[in-house]
Amino acid sequence: MPAAAAAMTARYGAGAEPKAGPWNETLAVLMSHRSVRGFRTDAPPEGTLETLVAAAQSAATSSNLQTWSVVAVDRPEVRKEIAAIAGNQKHIEVCPIFLVFLADTSRNGRLAQEAGVELAGLPYLESFLVSSIDAALAAQNTVVAAESLGLANVYIGAVRNDVTRVAELLGLPPGAAPVFGLCIGYPLPGREGEVKPRLPQDAILHRETYDAADSGHRAAYDPRMEEFSRRQEMAGSTWSQRVIARLGTFKALHGREKLKEKIIGLGFPLR
Amino acid sequence: MPAAAAAMTARYGAGAEPKAGPWNETLAVLMSHRSVRGFRTDAPPEGTLETLVAAAQSAATSSNLQTWSVVAVDRPEVRKEIAAIAGNQKHIEVCPIFLVFLADTSRNGRLAQEAGVELAGLPYLESFLVSSIDAALAAQNTVVAAESLGLANVYIGAVRNDVTRVAELLGLPPGAAPVFGLCIGYPLPGREGEVKPRLPQDAILHRETYDAADSGHRAAYDPRMEEFSRRQEMAGSTWSQRVIARLGTFKALHGREKLKEKIIGLGFPLR
Numbered sequence: 001m002p003a004a005a006a007a008m009t010a011r012y013g014a015g016a017e018p019k020a021g022p023w024n025e026t027l028a029v030l031m032s033h034r035s036v037r038g039f040r041t042d043a044p045p046e047g048t049l050e051t052l053v054a055a056a057q058s059a060a061t062s063s064n065l066q067t068w069s070v071v072a073v074d075r076p077e078v079r080k081e082i083a084a085i086a087g088n089q090k091h092i093e094v095c096p097i098f099l100v101f102l103a104d105t106s107r108n109g110r111l112a113q114e115a116g117v118e119l120a121g122l123p124y125l126e127s128f129l130v131s132s133i134d135a136a137l138a139a140q141n142t143v144v145a146a147e148s149l150g151l152a153n154v155y156i157g158a159v160r161n162d163v164t165r166v167a168e169l170l171g172l173p174p175g176a177a178p179v180f181g182l183c184i185g186y187p188l189p190g191r192e193g194e195v196k197p198r199l200p201q202d203a204i205l206h207r208e209t210y211d212a213a214d215s216g217h218r219a220a221y222d223p224r225m226e227e228f229s230r231r232q233e234m235a236g237s238t239w240s241q242r243v244i245a246r247l248g249t250f251k252a253l254h255g256r257e258k259l260k261e262k263i264i265g266l267g268f269p270l271r
Numbered sequence: 272m273p274a275a276a277a278a279m280t281a282r283y284g285a286g287a288e289p290k291a292g293p294w295n296e297t298l299a300v301l302m303s304h305r306s307v308r309g310f311r312t313d314a315p316p317e318g319t320l321e322t323l324v325a326a327a328q329s330a331a332t333s334s335n336l337q338t339w340s341v342v343a344v345d346r347p348e349v350r351k352e353i354a355a356i357a358g359n360q361k362h363i364e365v366c367p368i369f370l371v372f373l374a375d376t377s378r379n380g381r382l383a384q385e386a387g388v389e390l391a392g393l394p395y396l397e398s399f400l401v402s403s404i405d406a407a408l409a410a411q412n413t414v415v416a417a418e419s420l421g422l423a424n425v426y427i428g429a430v431r432n433d434v435t436r437v438a439e440l441l442g443l444p445p446g447a448a449p450v451f452g453l454c455i456g457y458p459l460p461g462r463e464g465e466v467k468p469r470l471p472q473d474a475i476l477h478r479e480t481y482d483a484a485d486s487g488h489r490a491a492y493d494p495r496m497e498e499f500s501r502r503q504e505m506a507g508s509t510w511s512q513r514v515i516a517r518l519g520t521f522k523a524l525h526g527r528e529k530l531k532e533k534i535i536g537l538g539f540p541l542r
């Protein structure tokens with residue numbers, strides 16, 4: 001199957017492809033994902049947002065608790081401030097659909113309050129984790145749905161630079177916290193990007209027990225990423241260099257060193 | 272488009288469908304998701320696991336840090352113990368593919384150690400959250416890929432009942448923690464299940480700012496879930512009743528009240 005083989009080569013690099021398996025249209029959508037930061041301003045057809053959210057709600061949610069929500073933000077002044085919080089990511093202002101996904105236990109809290117019951121299970125790290133995972137599963141379905149419709153996108157983790165201010169801007173009740181944003185729209189011509197190579201599959205997929213031996217994974221991947229980044233961004237750096245640049249300094253946290261106290265402040269005690 | 276309309280009705284209930292939008296095969300896969308707990312034991316075709324993990328690695332990962340891993344567990348004695356930890360979920364022992372997804376910053380940690388660098392950004396809640404989200408995005412792509420191939424599945428959040436023991440069983444290094452499991456296989460005839468109704472879209476999707484008014488969402492959804500659960504499980508209870516049963520007591524945490532100290536013990540300081 002040449003399409004499957006080509007998709008594997010694009011994702012892993014020539015010579016690093018995993019064993020070929022079955023193939024179909026949905027796999028083609030999944031495998032060709034790329035993050036796009038240059039959007040046209042024209043809106044997708046009517047009903048698109050509702051279809052994306054229907055796909056999102058179709059994702060699994062822990063015990064059907066549905067502990068997530070999403071806010072569609074259009075107001076230019078709010079987009080502008082979130083873009084600034086996110087380190088001046090202009091595409092947040094430009095893309096036709098901008099969503100902020102929330103870890104949201106407040107809906108469950110409200111129904112319990114009305115019933116005169118206290119939710120003893122809520123104040124734990126578990127609840128924050130479950131609701132963040134609920135939001136992530138929903139968001140990933142949104143991404144797949146969007147890409148199946150030719151809509152490009154990029155996650156905006158940098159809303160976590162200041163969750164307190166983003167929560168204020170969106171009028172969130174206690175028990176709801178922004179987890180990440182998502183820009184969606186048609187890609188600008190020339191900004192569609194290229195499939196980004198990932199670590200060899202053996203580095204990620206372990207059999208029976210975890211194998212911490214590197215077995216040449218980075219030696220193979222570092223030059224591949226260096227070549228990719230040179231082609232895409234004119235600044236060649238290896239994966240190892242990028243990991244160290246991103247995680248090596250306190251400064252690169254851009255305020256996220258305060259995430260814990262801010263999440264607690266938004267009504268998740270993280271016990 | 273009758274297929275789109277039917278999918279919306281199945282997911283939201285008659286009369287509660289959101290505005291219809293575009294439609295395609297991938298949307299059909301996404302919208303028809305259901306969790307399945309009865310699996311045939313026969314393995315899917317050769318290369319299936321590798322294809323699922325290729326789809327998983329194609330999901331976005333924060334700053335391309337790739338802070339997740341997955342362990343495919345086949346050994347019956349390990350499956351059995353994880354099934355017991357998860358409250359005797361027999362399908363964990365039966366399904367042909369059982370995966371445990373990990374939040375994993377250990378790979379990044381090892382490369383920094385080799386380079387003689389300390390990763391100042393790692394010890395924060397942010398890192399644990401990013402790696403858990405990375406794992407969730409990857410897992411959701413796995414689910415969509417599986418369902419596109421006719422493979423049913425169910426997430427196993429209950430591995431978090433005892434992450435310390437699951438980590439031991441899988442030989443995890445410090446900086447790697449189980450986030451959830453995933454059973455995959457062909458559904459047993461009669462166990463394919465039914466699409467589960469979700470909250471009305473207006474309860475989840477907010478415009479510009481969060482709307483905490485219930486606006487009849489639960490009044491519409493509670494009887495819908497009661498009817499669904501009676502049809503599926505012979506025990507009718509409303510969504511509100513289920514939320515209170517799941518979150519109302521400390522006991523229902525099944526050990527997850529210790530998740531925080533156990534995650535810290537696995538090498539995530541959660542600062």
